[in-house]
Amino acid sequence: MAGRLAVIGAGLMGSGIAQVAAQAGWQVTLRDLDEAATSRGIAGIRKSLEKFAAKGAITTESVEEALGRITPTTEFEAVADADIVVEAVFEKIEVKHEVFRQLDKHCAPHAVLATNTSAIPVTQIAAVTQRPESVVGTHFFSPVPMMKLCELVRGYKTSDETLATAKAFAEEIGKTCVVVNRDIAGFVTTRLITALVVEAVKLVESGVASPEDVDIACKLGFGHAMGPLATTDLTGVDVLLNAARNIYQDTQDEKFFPPELLQRMATAGDLGRKTGNGFYSY
16 A cells, blocks of 8 residues: 655654654655744664664664655655545644644645644534545654554544544554544544543542552552653653643533643643653653
8 A cells, every 4th residue: 555645743743753664664754834843754764763773663764765765854745645634743732733824735636644743523523614524633653663543533524434544554553443423622532541541640630549549540459550740751741741731621511621730830831741841740
């Protein structure tokens, strides 16, 4: 199936998606706002591939081969020949709307327009295009080269053909898919982790238990690979806060209302691993 992929957004998620697709033989266009952003993305991909090579998981030759399939750009017009486009920009509906208006204008009629959103309903994102049947959610997990799951999300007008193409693409680049048939805010995975994180933060906030003990309880009691607060630090306190806000806004369900501690941490810039401080210090 390998064809042409365009990824919009060269951050952690976008560069991860570009990397695994290039490794699977896809020609990838990686687009961001400026050359500094695309350069950071390419440097991150090189570092990731070299780590795999150092462990013997891939050959040193395949590092350069994969990088050779990725073309960085700042131009939206570069998506014109893509078979699939994956948007991986910031989780704000206004930002995503602007991207999808551009994709609607520049993409080929056959192109599948995918969004990597983790919490915003696909129907809302698709509404600004003239082709909502071609829009689908492809929610990858971080770090993309390591995580096997892809959550496929059907919007109100997503066609069976679009969903099937997205599934074939995700499976070809090494992912196992689950299908979300109705695009409620947060889908399945973000809804579950957000409910757990909100409750975990409340336990810490009210002095019931330390972050370490909450995480140990989840790891040893439930067999989780990582506790909810360590997961929050890895994902980003701001990202989890946004997800909770999006889901609460859509549902008005109190269990998703962001606790004050989460809001204060985000305001203070304690966003987890990326800033060196969150529920833990790094």
